[in-house]
Amino acid sequence: MRLLALAATAQLVNGAVIVLVSTIGWQNAAMRSGSPGWWIGWYTRLDVGSRVALALAVVGGIVGSLWLASVRTAHRYEKREMSASAGGNHDWKLRKPGFWHGAIIVTRQRNLHVGAALAFAALSVALLPTQHAVWRVVEVSAAMIVLVVAFGATTTSAVDREHQLDDRDGDSRYRFRAVAGAGALVLAATAVGCFWMVDRTSQSSVAPALVNGTRVVLAIQSILLIGLVIMVWVLRRSDESQRASDWRPFLGGWLTPLVSLIAVLLGGLLSAATNLAVARLFGQPSGVHLPAERPTPSTLFVPDEAFAFAIGTVATLPALLIAGVVLWRTYGRKVHQFTEGDDQVRAWYPESKQAPGDAAGQVARAWAIASLTDSVDALVAIAGLAWTVGVTAVEAAALLALPQVAVLASVIDVLVTFGVGVSAVTAIVLVGMLRSTYANSGRRRAVGALWDVATFWPRATHPLAPPCYAEQAVPEIVDRVVLLTGERSDHHSQPATELWPPPAVNPSPVLITGYSQGSLIAPAVVAQLPPRTIDKVALLTLACPFRRLYGRAFPDYFSHEYAVELNELLMNGSAPEFVDKQATRLGRWRNVVRHTDYIGSWIFSPPNAPGQQLNRDAIDVACLDPPSLCPGPGGALAPIHYHSDWWQDPLTHVHAGRLIEQLKNS
Known part of the structure; x- marks a missing residue:
């Protein structure tokens, strides 16, 4: 998958090279239009080498912008650390301490992608017709070396999120930076050389090196x-x-x-x-x-x-x-x-x-x-x-x-x-x-939900992708739960200032409630909590796609075995030595299900109708949507809410109250 991600970066850069270098620079597209505007007329009067050099510089600027965006988002998301951790060695990847902290891996992959992207752009231009064969050999060789090194490094465990430890002081960080630096150097040398190395007498129509790159x-x-x-x-x-x-x-x-x-x-x-x-x-x-x-x-x-x-x-x-x-x-x-x-x-x-x-x-x-x-x-x-x-x-x-x-x-x-x-x-x-979305709150919520789904997973393969919001959300919620349960020694919700003392926090049990995508963040939070903290936590999930979508799409992270382990954690406060795949004993977890929900569903077993719920302690419990088929005042039937409006549902408060009572009794 990491190699496919690297190829995707090459595909993006190749598209930019075709537009800027081949169409606008090499073929002088603006002159073909017959009447170039003032904003580009000066460009058409340059010779072919100068046009290609400037176009290649713009491609380098695009890659640099992607690098800058990745750096800034990594500082906001991947570098966020939590003050507590589950510790130990676990099979469930969501329980591993470094799962939601990928700053080092993203940095290493970013250097490889940027170096490969710049080298690929330089290689495409270096293969253009030239009267200086030695220059072509040097530039092509240098670009190929950078590409081969980036390709080979991408296959190693040093950029594998599951195997690499966060070693901030290792020499490898400088080796990966060297790849990006080498790519930038090759592109800069190629762009400068274009001013006098590109063959000015060649026919500016089809450049095989450019069109064959795709x-x-x-x-x-x-x-x-x-x-x-x-x-x-x-x-x-x-x-x-x-x-x-x-x-x-x-x-x-x-x-x-x-x-x-x-x-x-x-x-x-x-x-x-x-x-x-x-x-x-x-x-x-x-x-x-x-x-x-x-x-x-x-x-x-x-x-x-x-x-x-x-x-x-x-x-x-x-x-x-x-x-x-x-x-x-x-x-x-x-x-x-x-x-x-x-x-x-x-x-x-x-x-x-x-x-x-x-x-x-x-x-x-x-x-x-x-x-x-x-x-x-x-x-x-x-x-x-x-x-x-x-x-x-x-x-x-x-x-x-x-x-x-x-x-x-x-x-x-x-x-x-x-x-x-x-x-x-x-x-x-x-x-x-x-x-x-600026004017329509409903549409803003829909677009936000789609964005949350698209950016839930960490940037494990492509460092130039949008950042993972969960790498900020999970550590923040973990720290807050540890604070509210009294497991952190300072008992302060925020640091003191010169004028105001820090507000005190009275330790108490915590009910974590997750709706839709939040019902996946909530299990990830529970998985990262220390055992003593889990003993003071209950979980309520609404419209949860744990099994229906994520369990079937990402079985290595959300599976039946891990759902059972999560239930065991909420019963025992620590991972069980032996996990029974069919175990669904009583724990501090309720998953509320609607038949009309097109996203969430049951996890362990389809629940019966609320009036036929034989096992009051079952994890999967149902609520009716609409709550009744009898018409209300004015003869109007209750609306069907599908995936929305869970907080107003009376059964949501009923199950939340039962979990809170269970926490108090324990």
Whole structure:
């Protein structure tokens, strides 16, 4: 996965090189437009070496901006440490002291990624036509050395989050910095050398070194994906029999290759849309073997892969239609099951026979909608594989240089326009959604929830990704719980100031309540608490995706065994020596479940209706949504809340009160 992340960085930088160095610098795109504006006219009058040098410097600035953003976010998130720790050696990775503290690993990986990115950009330019062969050999050799070192270091345990200790004073920190420094030096030397080393007499049309870089990156990504598929296949054969049936991984364990494949496709589509849009701004884009139309003086050549990624999106349309039909049929079967089958609505609502109109049908449809989440993996797989087939078909046509391609030039142009248009519309919609969050609190909450899901995990493989908020949240909550329970010696909630003494904290038991994504932060907090502190803590989870989403998507971090261990921790205050996979004895943990929730679900066993709850001490407990089918004042039925409004639910306060009473009695 770390190598795929490094290849993703190369893909990003390659896209910038194609736009800035190849299209704008080498091919002088602004001059092709016929009337360059004042803001870029000066650039078109420079010779080719100067244009390429300035374009390469801008690429270096982009990489530097990513480096600066990663450094600043690491100081805010990864460097946050907690004053207490669970200690010991645990199988559950969320219990390891350094799981939520990855500053050293992120720093090392950042140096490798930045060094490789700068060296890759320099290598692309160093391969341009030149009359100084010695200069080319020196620059290419230096860039290749940096790339090989970065590639090799990425495979070592020194940048593996699970194996590397936080050694701040080790010499390795300087070795990793040397990779980034070497990459910067190579890029600077290449940019300076471009002013007189690039062949000024060469034809500024197609530069094979630039357009072939995209193909090389795609080939490396394909090889890494094939290796990942083989690895998953081997692991599935050795671990298949150990999975509980209700915790079986999404797609039988193939979700990791699928997500990695979609990441490659999205990265390629982003680069393709940018390349084609810029080429269209100044002229007419055309592939090397996939000409959109007969070349003219305004033709700008872009890699064939840009056409492949753009046209490949068309293949997702029939796949999405098929997925929609499958989803609709599944929805219909679920509605019939909940109205006529064993799991009937009337079993949960005895008053359903007296309910007005289609009240029971509304609940059944809400249940059916919530159940569709369990089928989303297959739908994503259909769309992702169809997209892959489309991209592969277009790329194969380019590689084989089929004569039919020239005949279909007009069709290719239409398909490319469609693919770029879809990307542009998607980007506009996303930007508009982000902009609307300032005025719409409901949409702000939805976007915030998506961001929380996307940034929950630490930056274990890609240091230039958005930071993990949990690396700040978990240590802060752990310290606060340790303070509130009285396990910290100072008993102060905040440091003293010159004018005010520190407010005292009266130690007491603590109820940790987690809703939705917070119901995953809460177990991570409990896992990091010392045993003495856990004895004074209870856990209430609402709309919890522990099993339904995270247990099936990330079984190495959220599994049935670790759920049992968490329950044992809340009973004993320490990890058990022997964990019974079927153990669900009484502990200080309640997981409240709704049938209408499309995110959260039960963890150990599906709960019965609240009126039929035989075991009052069960971990998974149900609440009705809506609470009743009987109309209220004015004849209006209670609304269905699905995944929202848990704090207003009366049963939430009932179960919270029971846990608080249990803490007091213990």
